[in-house]
Amino acid sequence: MPPSRRAAAVTAPLLVSALLLSACGSGGDDPGGGADGRAKGSITFQTWNLRGKFKDYFDGLVRDFENEHPDVDVKWLDQPAENYADKLSADAAAGTLPDVVNVSPDLSYPLAKAGMLLNLDRTPAAAKFKGEYTAEAWQGNTLPGLDGSYAFPWYLNTGPLFYNKALFRQSGLDPEKPPKTYDELFAAARTMAEKSGGKTATLAGTPAVEDFGRYGVRLMNEDATRFTYNEPKGVELLTRYKELHDRGGLDPQALTNTPEKAGQRFLEQKVAMNPGGANDLGTFRKSAPGLYRNLGITDAPNNNGKPNMYVMGLGVNSRSKHKAAAIAFAHFVTDRKHQEAFAHKVAVFPSTKGSLEDPYWTKDDGTDEGRVRVASAKMLKGAVNYTPVVMSDEMKVVLKNEVAKALQGKKSPQRALDDAVARSDKLLAQSRQP
Incomplete structure (x- = not known):
């Protein structure tokens, strides 16, 4: 498909x-x-x-x-x-x-x-x-x-990750060296937010399950009967996203952005990095020639050396x-x-x-x-499918909603992920019942 x-x-x-x-x-x-x-x-x-x-x-x-x-x-x-x-x-x-x-x-x-x-x-x-x-x-x-x-x-x-070389350059970052790890990503995002006075965010969306996987978080137990992304490393990732959100490294609309809206924010050069595809390049060339001339293509940062x-x-x-x-x-x-x-x-x-x-x-x-x-x-060399095969759309929405609560300060990252795991485990158990 x-x-x-x-x-x-x-x-x-x-x-x-x-x-x-x-x-x-x-x-x-x-x-x-x-x-x-x-x-x-x-x-x-x-x-x-x-x-x-x-x-x-x-x-x-x-x-x-x-x-x-x-x-x-x-x-x-x-x-x-x-x-x-x-x-x-x-x-x-x-x-x-x-x-x-x-x-x-x-x-x-x-x-x-x-x-x-x-x-x-x-x-x-x-x-x-x-x-x-x-x-x-x-x-x-x-x-x-x-x-x-x-x-x-x-x-x-x-899917490649597009990035705006001009925005990197304006922030004093090397446009030929996009972040490859999450440490590099968060460091670049802090710099960009500070240099722009909070006007330029690095990312337009919140972390999904693939991000937890690329960060090195264990997503499930071995027999896929229980989610485990609330382990300390998962809490660490969400905590870093919370800090990024508070410093302006995430787009102000990140909590509600759809993929289409995130793409529009990148097109408007409000964010520096966003996933995309070949069709997007034609749009950039026609609607944002300045962006097109300064477009970089890389893979999403990860700590495992294995793209999604x-x-x-x-x-x-x-x-x-x-x-x-x-x-x-x-x-x-x-x-x-x-x-x-x-x-x-x-x-x-x-x-x-x-x-x-x-x-x-x-x-x-x-x-x-x-x-x-x-x-x-x-x-694709060495790439893996990070999304657990048992994770339904409903479970993904549960995670997204709890992540949003953590970024808004309504829950601690630990509590948010604990609640997401508990709800998803319950849904998984229900799905296994004949």
Whole structure:
């Protein structure tokens, strides 16, 4: 799903567990149904909001696969972005989950817990392809407490952090050395606030769970049954944000800024740093040429040396009657040749080994898209998905609201995070109940 807004998992898919774990066994009587059999039979392939812009690509992809596997017939389905998680839940409960399904880790998690997705690490016909993908991408589809990966890595995404070199220069900061760690970030933000008399903030938003992850905070326990971002290091991060907020290092509207509003504040040169994408460069060039001329591109500061990335994959229905065909097709879509072809059509990145060493992702071609593409591709080396797969949108809102209370001084950072964890743990426990 290329759009930047990724639908988070909802609790509904967890309800399928009681319905499905007692269902019939996997496979069926068809000799091609086993995961290690010959690829044959009719399978369904479901994508997530891709038909509108990429119909010709996927029609060709299906046609090429069927030409190579004449005993397999593939029916391509596509679902809109809205309520995609609910659609997966309904299909799983009804026993109509597609044979190959487009999932992000947060969506594959409840399906895997319900026994609906193949554990690729424990399926020899799938595990043999593991070495074709980057370790980071395969790990990104490995689910906590389930001991394995449940989707073939497909495309990756990450976002660069834009910064205003002119504002850095005006504050006496080196515009060619943007902050790489949180210590450097907070130091630069204090300097910028002081030098500008509080008129220029460094950041337009409050810390989200990814920030806690990049700071080095342990977000959950090992089996993902309890949140832990209220540990001392998490409190330390929120305390530093509170100090930054009090000194003018955060935009005055940071507590209520949406991503769109934060982008507008950066466009107006009211803040010095903000996430963005290739499309933003065209806007800057047209609406803020001064900003465009002084635009720097870097990755978000982190203390781990590992940027954040978003992962998309293709899961295989564990109850498919034609597992061999489903595995073969999922691998076909995600092999190096086809991943690179798809990534040339949309601003995403392949997860196959060696792909990002191609000049397309290493050499700036002089276009805005190329400039961001090359910068972003560099960030994917060693990148991880910091957002816990069990963290729902509601849990993210809980954290955001408690962070706001701490920044406003209504609660101490410790109390705010304790309350956020307690509420999120309760929601998590509720979601696990059949």
